[in-house]
Amino acid sequence: MAKEELLRLDNINFSYQKRTILSNISFSLTQGELILLLGPNGGGKTTLLKILLGLLQPRQGSVFFAGEPLTAYSRAQLARRIAYVPQAHREIFAYTVEEVALLGRTPYQSLFAVASAEDKRIAQAALEKLDIAHLGQRCYTEISGGERQLTLIARALVQGAELFIMDEPVSGLDYGNQMRLLEDIGKLAATGISCIMTSHFPDHALLTDCRAVLLHNGGIIADGAPTDVITRNNLRLLYHIEAEVLATPDGGRCFCLPTWAMREEERRLS
Amino acid sequence: MSMKRLVPPALALLLAVTALASLFLGQYQVTPGQMLAFIGGKLFGAGWGGGLDATLLPLIDNVLIDIRLPRILAACLIGASLAVSGTSFQALFINPLVSPGLLGVLAGASFGAALGMILSDSWLVVQCSTLFFGGAAVMAAVLITRIFVGNSAIMLVLGGIISGAFFTAALSIIKYTADPSNQLPAITYWLMGSLSAVNLQTILILAPIMLAAIFFLTIHGGRLNVLSMGEEEAAALGLNVARTRLIIIFLATMASAMTVVIGGVIGWVGLIIPHICRMLIGPDNRLLLPTSALLGALYLLVVDDICRLVFTFEIPLGIVTSLIGIPFFLLVLKNAKRGW
Numbered sequence: 001m002a003k004e005e006l007l008r009l010d011n012i013n014f015s016y017q018k019r020t021i022l023s024n025i026s027f028s029l030t031q032g033e034l035i036l037l038l039g040p041n042g043g044g045k046t047t048l049l050k051i052l053l054g055l056l057q058p059r060q061g062s063v064f065f066a067g068e069p070l071t072a073y074s075r076a077q078l079a080r081r082i083a084y085v086p087q088a089h090r091e092i093f094a095y096t097v098e099e100v101a102l103l104g105r106t107p108y109q110s111l112f113a114v115a116s117a118e119d120k121r122i123a124q125a126a127l128e129k130l131d132i133a134h135l136g137q138r139c140y141t142e143i144s145g146g147e148r149q150l151t152l153i154a155r156a157l158v159q160g161a162e163l164f165i166m167d168e169p170v171s172g173l174d175y176g177n178q179m180r181l182l183e184d185i186g187k188l189a190a191t192g193i194s195c196i197m198t199s200h201f202p203d204h205a206l207l208t209d210c211r212a213v214l215l216h217n218g219g220i221i222a223d224g225a226p227t228d229v230i231t232r233n234n235l236r237l238l239y240h241i242e243a244e245v246l247a248t249p250d251g252g253r254c255f256c257l258p259t260w261a262m263r264e265e266e267r268r269l270s
Numbered sequence: 271m272s273m274k275r276l277v278p279p280a281l282a283l284l285l286a287v288t289a290l291a292s293l294f295l296g297q298y299q300v301t302p303g304q305m306l307a308f309i310g311g312k313l314f315g316a317g318w319g320g321g322l323d324a325t326l327l328p329l330i331d332n333v334l335i336d337i338r339l340p341r342i343l344a345a346c347l348i349g350a351s352l353a354v355s356g357t358s359f360q361a362l363f364i365n366p367l368v369s370p371g372l373l374g375v376l377a378g379a380s381f382g383a384a385l386g387m388i389l390s391d392s393w394l395v396v397q398c399s400t401l402f403f404g405g406a407a408v409m410a411a412v413l414i415t416r417i418f419v420g421n422s423a424i425m426l427v428l429g430g431i432i433s434g435a436f437f438t439a440a441l442s443i444i445k446y447t448a449d450p451s452n453q454l455p456a457i458t459y460w461l462m463g464s465l466s467a468v469n470l471q472t473i474l475i476l477a478p479i480m481l482a483a484i485f486f487l488t489i490h491g492g493r494l495n496v497l498s499m500g501e502e503e504a505a506a507l508g509l510n511v512a513r514t515r516l517i518i519i520f521l522a523t524m525a526s527a528m529t530v531v532i533g534g535v536i537g538w539v540g541l542i543i544p545h546i547c548r549m550l551i552g553p554d555n556r557l558l559l560p561t562s563a564l565l566g567a568l569y570l571l572v573v574d575d576i577c578r579l580v581f582t583f584e585i586p587l588g589i590v591t592s593l594i595g596i597p598f599f600l601l602v603l604k605n606a607k608r609g610w
Contacts, residue, residue, distance in 0.1 A: 084502065084506030095553055106496050107508030114492075
């Protein structure tokens with residue numbers, strides 16, 4: 001039953017100048033697992049994602065991907081296995097959705113980067129998988145935020161990566177699109193793709209079949225099933241709010257109900 | 271989609287026709303018959319040019335080979351170099367308002383030209399000095415960025431501003447100390463940009479290098495697409511960002527510095543041509559770069575023809591490109607609401 005370990009972080013420490021950003025971060029991720037990283041602003045989430053992508057080197061500790069240290073991979077090798085899905089941005093140049101998705105073929109292409117029929121077929125398949133094939137020829141600058149986010153996920157699919165690193169993929173979206181995207185991400189995980197995503201909303205973890213990892217002041221304070229780790233105490237510690245974690249009447253789902261947000265003064269007193 | 275692919279060949283054809291037509295344009299009238307006979311004579315030996323009066327031969331040779339051909343070649347090379355450099359920089363810095371001078375190459379080259387002019391009467395010295403300081407300014411920008419503020423594209427822009435400001439100030443010092451009766455006017459006219467002083471020999475030396483720079487920038491189109499997504503995404507897509515960026519900066523700097531060597535500072539081409547091309551065929555740099563090169567060449571060739579013909583006296587090319595460039599740019603801005 002034990003699934004294969006895909007990613008392992010061994011005692012990661014990172015500091016910027018003299019400020020410690022991450023200390024003693026260790027966890028591992030198996031194939032097809034979805035980890036939702038929760039934590040306040042400045043808690044080190046983004047730094048951790050950059051380390052996982054190999055964009056930043058930890059001061060101490062190592063990251064292992066498929067058994068090998070991350071530093072053993074070249075950029076192109078890494079790009080074929082780990083994809084970065086940034087928060088949907090407003091692109092300056094009006095590339096078409098298909099062109100953006102095709103950029104996922106970069107680690108497979110030579111300098112000339114001529115898109116082959118095969119590349120186009122792969123891009124088309126990715127767009128279809130996310131139900132946005134009809135947007136293929138539209139400008140990326142003209143579609144909605146949710147559609148842009150799906151385009152970036154399609155690009156990660158085109159990369160053929162086994163691990164998606166997603167930086168707040170649902171933050172910029174409206175309520176409906178947030179739920180739809182969470183569902184889509186859940187489906188990806190079901191197809192064997194592992195995901196690590198950050199979010200600002202504990203409810204996102206409770207709504208998804210995922211593992212929640214809580215990051216506070218650069219350290220992991222809890223790691224486990226969302227219903228186990230999203231507790232009154234942890235929410236107070238992370239976000240300085242009082243919140244009830246309630247179950248729906250049928251007991252199927254839990255959700256957070258914030259009751260009191262502490263102000264700066266109250267925080268200092270408590 | 272398929273229509274877009276027809277744009278570069280169509281522009282190439284238009285450029286060839288315009289270049290040929292430009293050979294006929296000028297004060298001295300050359301008839302098509304004379305032209306044909308002259309070219310035939312050049313290619314197949316003197317006997318071929320039967321219809322050509324032998325006494326006319328040196329005159330036609332002078333007009334076509336010494337005067338018109340170098341200007342046509344210079345206009346095409348400069349236009350293509352500036353447009354391709356501008357397109358590359360706009361993608362590299364993810365900023366559609368960037369022009370080839372961003373990292374200080376034009377400021378450095380201007381300073382180099384002015385310094386050469388007050389130190390020496392030799393044109394070769396001026397040209398070498400122009401090229402050297404154009405490169406030095408960009409190198410300074412890159413090093414300032416490396417040493418003081420890190421290594422991101424936005425910080426490079428700051429390095430470029432500092433380097434550009436320094437060389438602009440240094441240029442002012444040169445101008446201030448230059449002899450106001452000869453040197454100062456020469457420097458000032460040079461900085462306005464003109465093709466009236468080009469000679470075939472310089473062009474033939476610089477052309478292969480400029481064409482090589484244009485070619486290598488053009489084949490980087492796919493990588494520029496990736497870079498225009500931002501540094502982190504480009505790296506996550508498998509690109510060696512730092513190396514690719516340096517290669518592109520090096521090629522664009524070489525091409526831009528050489529335009530100053532040939533014709534002084536010619537503004538706006540590197541800013542507006544990329545925009546017009548994006549309006550024509552979209553932002554995909556693989557197609558955009560060759561299109562920019564061809565349209566840049568065509569544009570500057572036409573502007574130079576206007577400079578030569580419309581006015582009885584020669585007005586500096588740089589002034590005309592600016593005057594034409596501004597309304598064009600307003601038009602571009604008006605159409606840019608959907609994204610660039």
